[in-house]
Amino acid sequence: MHESLILEKRRTQKAEWVLRLPSILYISLMILIPLIVIVQDGFREGISELIHQIRLPIAKHAIVLTLWTSALMTVINAVMGLITAYVFVRFEFPGKRLLNAIVDLPLAIPTLVTGVMLVMLYGPQQTLGRFLSETLGIGVIFAPPGIVIALLFISFPFVVRSIQPVLQDLDQTQERAAATLGASSWQTFWRVVFPALVLPMLNGSLLSFSRAVGEFGSVVVVAGNIPLRTQTAAVYTLGAVESQNRLGASAVSVLLISISFFVLIITNAIQKKMGAK
Amino acid sequence: MDQGKKGFGAWLLILLVVLYMGFLIVAPIVSLIQGAFQEGLSPVFRSLSSAALFQALALSLKIALGVVLIQLIFGTMLAWVIVRQDFWGKSLLNGLLDIPFAISPVVVGYMLLLLFGRNGILFPLLERFGIRIAFAVPGMFIATLFVSLPFMIREMIPVIENLDRQQEYAATTLGANQWAIFWRIIFPQIRTALVYGMTLTLARALGEFGAVLVIGGGVQGRTETTTLFIFRSLDERRFTEAYTASILLGAFSVTIVYLADAIKRRQKKKEEIKDLQASLSFKS
Numbered sequence: 145m146h147e148s149l150i151l152e153k154r155r156t157q158k159a160e161w162v163l164r165l166p167s168i169l170y171i172s173l174m175i176l177i178p179l180i181v182i183v184q185d186g187f188r189e190g191i192s193e194l195i196h197q198i199r200l201p202i203a204k205h206a207i208v209l210t211l212w213t214s215a216l217m218t219v220i221n222a223v224m225g226l227i228t229a230y231v232f233v234r235f236e237f238p239g240k241r242l243l244n245a246i247v248d249l250p251l252a253i254p255t256l257v258t259g260v261m262l263v264m265l266y267g268p269q270q271t272l273g274r275f276l277s278e279t280l281g282i283g284v285i286f287a288p289p290g291i292v293i294a295l296l297f298i299s300f301p302f303v304v305r306s307i308q309p310v311l312q313d314l315d316q317t318q319e320r321a322a323a324t325l326g327a328s329s330w331q332t333f334w335r336v337v338f339p340a341l342v343l344p345m346l347n348g349s350l351l352s353f354s355r356a357v358g359e360f361g362s363v364v365v366v367a368g369n370i371p372l373r374t375q376t377a378a379v380y381t382l383g384a385v386e387s388q389n390r391l392g393a394s395a396v397s398v399l400l401i402s403i404s405f406f407v408l409i410i411t412n413a414i415q416k417k418m419g420a421k
Numbered sequence: 422m423d424q425g426k427k428g429f430g431a432w433l434l435i436l437l438v439v440l441y442m443g444f445l446i447v448a449p450i451v452s453l454i455q456g457a458f459q460e461g462l463s464p465v466f467r468s469l470s471s472a473a474l475f476q477a478l479a480l481s482l483k484i485a486l487g488v489v490l491i492q493l494i495f496g497t498m499l500a501w502v503i504v505r506q507d508f509w510g511k512s513l514l515n516g517l518l519d520i521p522f523a524i525s526p527v528v529v530g531y532m533l534l535l536l537f538g539r540n541g542i543l544f545p546l547l548e549r550f551g552i553r554i555a556f557a558v559p560g561m562f563i564a565t566l567f568v569s570l571p572f573m574i575r576e577m578i579p580v581i582e583n584l585d586r587q588q589e590y591a592a593t594t595l596g597a598n599q600w601a602i603f604w605r606i607i608f609p610q611i612r613t614a615l616v617y618g619m620t621l622t623l624a625r626a627l628g629e630f631g632a633v634l635v636i637g638g639g640v641q642g643r644t645e646t647t648t649l650f651i652f653r654s655l656d657e658r659r660f661t662e663a664y665t666a667s668i669l670l671g672a673f674s675v676t677i678v679y680l681a682d683a684i685k686r687r688q689k690k691k692e693e694i695k696d697l698q699a700s701l702s703f704k705s
Contacts, residue, residue, distance in 0.1 A: 254628025
């Protein structure tokens, strides 16, 4: 009996490799090798050349523009995502189900199509676009505000969908206790509810930031490709590839990959902490 | 706690959310539809009969369906390996899976160029065998595989974690082989998730733009997918064609994702009813 168990175990161990080996090969070929190749290419001429490439005026402007538009989007998205999740979980109102279904639309719509839509709405020939530029002096299309709006559109679901399940499962006894003890609803929110939502909010915000830093389809249509004005890092990379500027393309790519990695490591830690709770 | 009596603040928040989502998400969608039909129906139908659009749609579908098939096999396999097996390097494997979510599609295309392009590492090898990957459909296929890789796996992992293992043990004891166990016991439990994962993968694959632009070059009639067709139409100021193709692509993706969502929700409800019935019969 004992021996047959050991034999059985050995056989299943062998059987496990039938699935394990192709899985490891697939991920190595698809993800690991391309990553190694591009990082190696970025450091081909040494780290000082990589830094030099990143600090060239056009590249630097593209990177700075990408970072600040993404950061601004992340702050707006965090606040609006929190409010939206709160309203969906805690209030009943007509049209809520429809609105809740709309939250996921940006995930289903190809981002290039998002760009086309925004040009249709805010373009200089459109009613709203003309109103904004002529009356208020705000240019949206081919300008940074357009980039921020595009990024807000594509990353809207991240914060909402990160907070919603946590808020749903939140035990309301503490809130009732706080209310009984005479706390205002504002105090209850900040002292009791908000602390429980900080981690999911951070998680969703960081995911949307990382998504925004690499965004291409919507941004290239909305912002165009004007160096030193509206060119983002991803669009810069495309230009560098097309003009055979291999050093520039690899350097900016390595920077973008590093940012994504950094954010991924933090969000993984946050998710682990959330799971432990 | 706020049911029934809602204060002024609650209505203010609701109004804020409705306005925000209305402006951010609904208004752009409406304006695209409005814009496409600005000059009536006939320009839209004329764009629909364009040969270039037809070719682009066919290529998009061909790539996307192939990608879904491969992702179905490898995604399920990877999810299984990650949930059921333990081995050295598993957490690295698990960490690598999310990278396609985070990397810019332009960088994805460029990575593949560094491998398969004219100055790429593998180019001499490919040339000897006369295989063309960069600026050709195979390269676009690989790029689409890369960007859509996590969807199937992330959809399958929780479902495989929740599988009822008692049934598997029982079947093994009764002498069923692996094949029978998979098709009779596991497959019925993961079917809905498979459909959902495939749909998400399909939508992502059809909408891919940056990566296929860089690796494929977007040559009309050869490496032009629907997104590349839209981009070129915008560039050449053939706006109605761009809008029509955008609506077509957007509406298709949204429809399949929401259909799959409906299937998933129905399945969930069924399971809840089943659980309830089981617990009731247990009590009586």
